[in-house]
Each structure stands twice: as structure tokens, then as C-alpha cells.
Amino acid sequence: MTQPDPSSLAQSLLLAPAWARVGLTAPVQRIREQAAAELAQTIIGALEGSQGRYDARQMALPL
Template sequence: MTDSLHLPADPALLSEALLNAPAWARVGLTMPDERMRAKAATELANTIVERLTGYPDVPDPDQLSMF
């Protein structure tokens, strides 16, 4: 069983997170390619978690490490 993350259910915060998500991820949800939709959904979910908690959920694998 996985631990669930309890985030505040504030529609204004969720709206802000969605509107500030990368444009490619918002558009990506409408793509016919299933893999692109999955990547877009993951990016949107990560953006929402980061905005609501202040912490990134998962490091971006494309980001270069500073260490």
C-alpha cells in the first residue's frame, strides 16, 4: 500500500498550479499519442504537487545535477 499525500482542496491553488504548468504539458494531454499524454499528465501532476507543497515530487531526469 502506498502512502497518500493529503493536499489542501483549494480550487484557486489548483487552478494556479494548472495555469502555471508548462504549456507543452497542458497541450500534451490532448495528443493522440498515448505516451505523450502520459508524460504530460505526469508533468502536470508534478507541477501541482510542487506548487501545493513547495517541494518537487520527483527530480526532473533531464536536469543536470549540480553535484
């Protein structure tokens, strides 16, 4: 297994669904767990080289 590139992983996390990024701070444990699972899928997809379920039609909202 090769060492993952931090910049590509960071970019993958930024392309992850916004609900998952925000969901990590939710007060409900179930939502935090679902958000963590979604982000984990994003990281695995980046390591495998797949684009995942990113939808180009999703509107990017500034944070």
C-alpha cells in the first residue's frame, strides 16, 4: 500500500457532501455516525482512485 497524498485526500474531503462534513458536529450521535461513515467512504474512494458519488449538479455553497 502506498502512502496517501495529503493534498488529494484534503481535496476529496472538500468534495464530500456538505451534510457529512457538518454532520460530524451534530448533537445527535446517530447523525455523527452516519456522517463519519460517509466521509470514510469518500476517503476510501479517493484511495481507490474512484470518483465516488459526487454529483456535479450539486451546488457548492461557501462556508
